Amino acid sequence: MSHDDHHAVVIPAPGPEFVPHTVAHHFSTPVQEFQAGKLGFWLFLATEILLFGGLFAAYFYFHELFPETFRVGGEQLDWRLGALNTSVLLLSSWTMAMGVRSAQTSQKSKTMIYLFLTVLGAAGFMVIKFIEYKAKNEHGLICFGHLFDGYDMASGQVSWFKDYDGVMAGVPHGHMFFSIYLTMTAIHGLHVIIGAIAIIYVMRGTAMGRYHAGYYLPVDLVGLYWHLVDLIWIFLFPLLYLVP
Amino acid sequence: MSDHTHGDGHAQGELDMGHTHVSSPAMFMTVLLALLFLTFITVAVAQFDFGSANMLIAMGIASVKASLVIAFFMHLKWDTAVNKLMFLSSFLFLSLLFIFTLADQFTRRLDHELHTTNSEPVDGAWVQPAKSDGPH
Numbered sequence: 001m002s003h004d005d006h007h008a009v010v011i012p013a014p015g016p017e018f019v020p021h022t023v024a025h026h027f028s029t030p031v032q033e034f035q036a037g038k039l040g041f042w043l044f045l046a047t048e049i050l051l052f053g054g055l056f057a058a059y060f061y062f063h064e065l066f067p068e069t070f071r072v073g074g075e076q077l078d079w080r081l082g083a084l085n086t087s088v089l090l091l092s093s094w095t096m097a098m099g100v101r102s103a104q105t106s107q108k109s110k111t112m113i114y115l116f117l118t119v120l121g122a123a124g125f126m127v128i129k130f131i132e133y134k135a136k137n138e139h140g141l142i143c144f145g146h147l148f149d150g151y152d153m154a155s156g157q158v159s160w161f162k163d164y165d166g167v168m169a170g171v172p173h174g175h176m177f178f179s180i181y182l183t184m185t186a187i188h189g190l191h192v193i194i195g196a197i198a199i200i201y202v203m204r205g206t207a208m209g210r211y212h213a214g215y216y217l218p219v220d221l222v223g224l225y226w227h228l229v230d231l232i233w234i235f236l237f238p239l240l241y242l243v244p
Numbered sequence: 245m246s247d248h249t250h251g252d253g254h255a256q257g258e259l260d261m262g263h264t265h266v267s268s269p270a271m272f273m274t275v276l277l278a279l280l281f282l283t284f285i286t287v288a289v290a291q292f293d294f295g296s297a298n299m300l301i302a303m304g305i306a307s308v309k310a311s312l313v314i315a316f317f318m319h320l321k322w323d324t325a326v327n328k329l330m331f332l333s334s335f336l337f338l339s340l341l342f343i344f345t346l347a348d349q350f351t352r353r354l355d356h357e358l359h360t361t362n363s364e365p366v367d368g369a370w371v372q373p374a375k376s377d378g379p380h
Binding site: 035038039042043045046047049050053054056057060061064065079083086087090091093094096097098101104105223224227228230231234235237238239242244 | 266267269272273275276279280283286287290298299301302303305306309310313314316317318323324326327330331333334335337338341342345346348349
């Protein structure tokens, strides 16, 4: 098992429906491979925290600057849809955790079912998100067709926001809340989509019998990513929909 | 929530993976129910106005939920010390960002209280000190 004899380290398959795992040649042991993968992924997740952290800092800054804008803006969002999406993500986080557990215990069909349910949760989340975005578009709060039309220096108004004289009249910089809402939820939604694609990828590997008690690192890492998506939303929900 | 098992994680007994922690379904279900309950609490307390404590309460509950996700769903409780240090230190660096960003806002408010007690605030948020009499 040492480096010099070039004998590949193979983790045997626990059953006929699985395939053995060959440890990558640049690792000496399965544990080293596992821990290197985990270390790298936790580092990546730390950068994700910092990415969203910048957005949260912007939220707190402008919330402090224009509290009324945020209060009235938050009232334009449907907290029931937000709470529903929170529950959908929490449930999908649970199915993901159970999926990883099933892979750890070499239960192939259970892994497939739990991963599929997680993808279903991701799809449900995005459908609800789409319904919300559509309503904002119709009410002129976020006009998606004019997102990149620019900013009028003279009036201080943006072209994608048509509601300066509507529900947001009387509060300064009415577009500010929706600007932050869209940026945070869209980047979060992008993570949901990427997460769903990653889960579908490990479903393919699961179907091929690659993941079992001896080797389940990819399922574990995709699971960590999915929980991070949940983690971010746990803070987004009260801040955007309930505006403390 | 401590009803987890430390399985050796492989049937063949040839390789000691030495990293597997398999949590019990009961533990995951307990965490899920706690998270859903705390979501309900989040919505429930938002119906009341606690003034400036609103933000602290909402973020406090969210932090408890986040800790549950990190410790149990993400298994960080059973992960190596270096992984714990790496991930949790990101929150430390994040707090630096928050402290220096919000220090600006809070000192503006302080400025407001110190210098504008005799004049009406223009927009309720922040006013430039109208007349500064000498250095302070």
